[in-house]
Amino acid sequence: MLPARAGVAAVLALAAGPALAQQATGAAAPNTSASPEVIAPIDWAMGLQRSAGPVKDAIHDFNDLVMYIIVAITVFVGALLAYVVWRFRAEKNPVPSRTSHHTLLEVAWTVVPVLILIVIAIPSFRLIYYEDRAVDADMTINVTGRQWFWHYAYPDAGNMAFDSYPIAEADLKPGQLRNLEVDNPLVIPVGKTIRVLTTGQDVIHSFFVPSLGVQKYTIPGRTLETWFKADRAGTFYGQCNQICGQNHWFMPIVVKAVPQAEYDAWLADARTRFTADNGVAPAAPAVAAVAQDGATTVAELRR
Numbered sequence: 001m002l003p004a005r006a007g008v009a010a011v012l013a014l015a016a017g018p019a020l021a022q023q024a025t026g027a028a029a030p031n032t033s034a035s036p037e038v039i040a041p042i043d044w045a046m047g048l049q050r051s052a053g054p055v056k057d058a059i060h061d062f063n064d065l066v067m068y069i070i071v072a073i074t075v076f077v078g079a080l081l082a083y084v085v086w087r088f089r090a091e092k093n094p095v096p097s098r099t100s101h102h103t104l105l106e107v108a109w110t111v112v113p114v115l116i117l118i119v120i121a122i123p124s125f126r127l128i129y130y131e132d133r134a135v136d137a138d139m140t141i142n143v144t145g146r147q148w149f150w151h152y153a154y155p156d157a158g159n160m161a162f163d164s165y166p167i168a169e170a171d172l173k174p175g176q177l178r179n180l181e182v183d184n185p186l187v188i189p190v191g192k193t194i195r196v197l198t199t200g201q202d203v204i205h206s207f208f209v210p211s212l213g214v215q216k217y218t219i220p221g222r223t224l225e226t227w228f229k230a231d232r233a234g235t236f237y238g239q240c241n242q243i244c245g246q247n248h249w250f251m252p253i254v255v256k257a258v259p260q261a262e263y264d265a266w267l268a269d270a271r272t273r274f275t276a277d278n279g280v281a282p283a284a285p286a287v288a289a290v291a292q293d294g295a296t297t298v299a300e301l302r303r
């Protein structure tokens with residue numbers, strides 16, 4: 001069975017592919033100079049959203065691999081069916097074959113699908129683990145899903161935290177996107193690995209920004225981790241994609257990736273504005289602390 005063993009080795013080699021690394025090696029430098037991109041849903045678009053970072057790039061690669069396999073299987077099965085219909089039609093085969101078993105065929109149609117599943121499974125698991133944890137994160141953002149708005153905390157910047165509400169249709173400015181625009185976007189520096197810790201305040205939401213390849217449930221009482229990195233400046237739109245309740249539509253997400261200097265300026269301003277709003281003095285950085293400061297948000301004060 002040497003050829004079979006060689007075949008399995010070839011399949012495993014194909015499935016292993018190049019390793020996924022969070023730290024770019026030889027990849028293009030972050031695009032911080034080009035004009036900012038806007039990535040949002042487009043009417044009648046097909047396929048996945050454009051990528052704004054390495055996680056989404058990896059998702060695109062895996063999606064392409066599976067698509068090639070799907071196309072190959074569909075073409076093969078379609079051609080086989082057409083051939084069988086033509087070759088074994090009744091007028092050419094008045095006396096049908098009584099074959100009921102064919103050992104080699106049965107082994108083949110068991111082993112080949114298993115090999116195909118291995119080819120899919122190995123990069124699939126690798127992608128899941130790639131998305132799972134941030135290696136050497138540059139900063140952490142705590143994301144809390146609430147009924148119905150997002151609460152973002154920057155533990156590396158003291159107690160800086162703020163709420164992000166959607167902009168009502170009547171208040172949209174020209175060029176703003178309906179049901180997607182928010183008052184306070186999540187601002188991040190370009191090219192930095194951002195650890196995201198999600199939790200829920202009340203019901204299960206889902207923090208979903210397709211162009212950054214991030215989707216994580218926000219579950220009350222639990223903290224989940226994921227990460228993303230924007231490798232270009234831009235505005236990236238997402239939404240809660242867990243059907244969470246009557247104001248589910250109320251939870252758009254806007255991530256603004258800006259060059260480091262612009263981020264630093266925003267952070268300095270935001271720390272003054274939001275910390276003052278919250279009535280909380282800036283504290284020492286509490287890296288990876290979970291956002292449990294829900295009672296001190298603007299919304300609480302508004303009530």
Ligand SMILES: [Cu+2]
Nearest residue numbers: 205240244251
């Ligand atoms: Cu939600």
